[in-house]
Amino acid sequence: MANNPYKNKVIYNGTTLLDLTGDTVAPDKLLLGYTAHDASGAPIVGTASGGSGGSAITIVDTPDTHGGTIRTITAVSLEDDTVEASVMLSGYTAHDSQGQAVTGTISTKTSSDLTASGATVTVPAGYYASQASKAVASGSVTAPSSISGTSATVSTGTNTLTLTKSVSVTPNVTTAGYISSGTAGNASVSLTASVTTQAAQTIYPSSSDQSIASGRYLTGAQTIKAVTTSNLTAANIKSGVTVQVGDSSDPDRVLSVTGTYSGGSSKNVQMYLGTDSRTANSYGATAVTLTVAKTGIYNVSWTAWRSSSQGTMGTNLHRNSTSGTNQQTWTSTYGQQIELTNQSYTAGDVLTLYATSGSNSRTINVANLIIEEQ
């Protein structure tokens, strides 16, 4: 008795007031969650769930009206139950899958539980049986009278309003249809617009490419002149020679003509039509000279005369130098036409007339040196 801290029997003046000593109740004999005192007087809580695992099977016998017994068997499986305290409302109880009693912890909330700080409303976790709301203070802002830059912001509380400046621009459109400049509708904003123009001009084709500069508004017609090709015909161009007008990379170039003309050969004729006089008593060159332009066989002629009848005089035609071949020696007392035939000259040869007036100092005239290719 000394080891039992509980009381299990009370006898007063020989009368037993309360006696638990005969009780057989124990936690495993009492259904889960129910309370009693066992035979020792110790308080106990029932743990019996009946059946195995998370199930409860109970048999309850009750007397019927005929003196018999009605046995009611109830089997409830708890194994699939998912209930736990965190998903149940506070104050409600149930049994979990292991048959353990659980009591809900979800608190019930109302609008009075909502709090507001500025524009933020805090909604605590919990169960709201009906709609909840919380009013927040309204705010207002005043727009600035002017905006520096492109935008401005105004704030109240945690709200920010951004204002963007809009400027209306009135362009100055010329009668030609382009914008020469622009002015802004707001005096605090400066806008400048301009367009580079190109007046009317005429472009003449040349041997090199020409272009009109980019980024320009053309205020006048840009005229590119045509190429005259009226005489560029095959008959006028030497046979086999191609004359092209326009760039070779242009499939639509103006013209490309290959000549067909094969006309006859030409003859070279050169003449010195001046007059030169020489007064001397010895042999010497005159100013009458020619440089042969084309190699060939030539007929040659010149004229010589003396100023008076004063003895024998003569003219010689030299080729390239005084030491060159003496082409003709002529002596006469009168003027006459001298002719040579079948003279072979090479282009670049220099022909010079020489004159001699004999032993006395006399004057001889030479003129009209002509060479004609045969």
Add this chain to the structure above:
Amino acid sequence: MAISKVILNGTVLMDVTEDTVTADKLLYGEQATGADGQKVTGTVTAISEAFIASLFS
């Protein structure tokens, strides 16, 4: 009348008034004292599901 609580000189010697045990919460044949101080005999029989299943097999 059954006694469910005994107080001696202000000291509670025994108190079963808060117990929730009843016959239908106590296993069949077991004895306990109810909150009213009356003796209670259990009427609940706990058996396994396998046993119940065997009854209907």
